[in-house]
Amino acid sequence: MKKIFVLIVFSFLFTGCYDYRELDSLSIVSMMFIDYNLEKDEYELGFQVHNMKKGDEETTFVVYRESGNTISEIIRNMSKSAPKKIYLGSLDLIVISENFSIIGIDKMVDFLLRNLEINKNANIVLVRGDDASSILEVKSLQDEIPSETIISMLDLSTIYSGISINDSYDVFLSNIISFGIDAVIPVIEIIEDQIEVTSLAHFKDSKLGGFLTLEEGFVYDLVMGKTNKAVFSFKCDTSNYASIEIVNIKSGYKIDSSKSRSNINIKMYAYLSEFNCNSPIQTKKDIEALERLIKRELERTILRSLNSIETDIFGYERYIYRNDYRYYMKNRWNMETLVSNINPKVSINLNIIRKGGNFDDTKK
Numbered sequence: 001m002k003k004i005f006v007l008i009v010f011s012f013l014f015t016g017c018y019d020y021r022e023l024d025s026l027s028i029v030s031m032m033f034i035d036y037n038l039e040k041d042e043y044e045l046g047f048q049v050h051n052m053k054k055g056d057e058e059t060t061f062v063v064y065r066e067s068g069n070t071i072s073e074i075i076r077n078m079s080k081s082a083p084k085k086i087y088l089g090s091l092d093l094i095v096i097s098e099n100f101s102i103i104g105i106d107k108m109v110d111f112l113l114r115n116l117e118i119n120k121n122a123n124i125v126l127v128r129g130d131d132a133s134s135i136l137e138v139k140s141l142q143d144e145i146p147s148e149t150i151i152s153m154l155d156l157s158t159i160y161s162g163i164s165i166n167d168s169y170d171v172f173l174s175n176i177i178s179f180g181i182d183a184v185i186p187v188i189e190i191i192e193d194q195i196e197v198t199s200l201a202h203f204k205d206s207k208l209g210g211f212l213t214l215e216e217g218f219v220y221d222l223v224m225g226k227t228n229k230a231v232f233s234f235k236c237d238t239s240n241y242a243s244i245e246i247v248n249i250k251s252g253y254k255i256d257s258s259k260s261r262s263n264i265n266i267k268m269y270a271y272l273s274e275f276n277c278n279s280p281i282q283t284k285k286d287i288e289a290l291e292r293l294i295k296r297e298l299e300r301t302i303l304r305s306l307n308s309i310e311t312d313i314f315g316y317e318r319y320i321y322r323n324d325y326r327y328y329m330k331n332r333w334n335m336e337t338l339v340s341n342i343n344p345k346v347s348i349n350l351n352i353i354r355k356g357g358n359f360d361d362t363k364k
Contacts, residue, residue: 026087030061031147033095033132034071036103042067043100043107045074046133047086048147060145063136071111089117093147094124094169097132101201101208109176109206112169123151124169126201128189128211139193150195154186157197158227164197164217165226176206180318182311184220187211202311209311219305220313223264225251232270234297236277236290244270244294244352255319255342257327262316262342264302267349270294287352295348306344316342 031048046065064081068074075086096105112118127135135146157164164186175183183203188195200217202209212220221227229247236242251266272281272290280286316339321328331338 027064027084028087028090030090030145031093031095032088032091033097033135034100034108035097035131035133036100037067038099040067042069043071043074044131044133045071045078046136047078048136048145049086063133065133071107087117088115089119091119091122093151094122095132095135095150096124096126097130098126098128098208100132101126101203104207105176105203106206109173112173113177120170121168123154123166124172124185125150125154126185126187126208128187128198128201130190134190135188135195138190138195150188153188153195153197157186158221165200165221167226176203178318180312180321181315182209182313184212184313202313204311212309212313213305215301216305216309219302220309222249222266222302223251223253223306223314225249231273232294232298232301234294236275236293237279240276240278241274242272242277243274245273246270253314253319255316255323257320257324260338260342262314262344264306264344264346265349266302266346269351269353271354272352291350291352294352295350298348298350299346302346303344306346310340312336312339 027047027049029047029049033046033048035044035046036042037044044065044067046063048061048063051060051062064078064086066074066078066081068077078086096108100108135150138146151166154164154166158166165184167185172183172185175181184200185203186197187199187201189198191198199214200212200220202212218230218232221230228249229245230249231243231245233241233243246268247270249266249268251264253262253264255262275281279290281290317328317335320335320339328335
């Protein structure tokens, strides 16, 4: 009984938090942006830090900037301007510039992989055509916390338009260092003093490979199951268009290596959100005819994008390695050519679960 009592006492005495630090002693970073200055041949790093002592006329965040040859060196030099230790455990967003992505993000990858303190669920985004830090100059963000606003935009774009992804930087890094798949991150641009989510960027190894079009980004999200909701517009007669809202998307693919073919299967439901066409949609037969039309248009759109994308963002090589190892080893030195020549076959299972009313119905 005495032993039990002693154990209980010691459990209370030695209970505590490992590596505990007071919040007042830390500069809590919510956004990190990384640029590369081509003229000076050096990296530029910035941190958006929560202003813990915000007054009535002060902003909710402060920004610290520094430059140097490595990210670790820059953070060390940041102590010149930041009065507290930089803390990355609450990091929400990493913003990288196009210049930085073109020369290669090796140093960032190395730093992020070695730093165990960083929040692994932070989002990552690329700024096209501007420095990463330029987003702080957008007037519409100056009264808000930029990292929260941008993350909200990425989430909405993924949910409603299907042209973005909200993968964490941990997923991005995993694809960067893995073989057999090219990594993808969302792209934002500053257009007329507004930030817009415009497309996706793909990387070959650790360097920027290029940008997907809006249609290619939409197809990537569908095939890879990166979105559960999207809007698709299609021509329903000679001069009119209709739109559907796609929901509950389930997708996957299999590759027949011997026939150099990928079989892509997508199952989805749809709401008819807009219909400006002359054909009727009153009976079950009308709905089935409309479903066939939509499936044809979707398949054409998907095939057009799959044939135009010249990078392995779908992970075909990795799939072959995992599922047909003998074929992979036999053809490993020519795998890039074989992957680019894979012929996609698309099968769509679509059901319209709500058609809504139309203008003719209201007149009856």
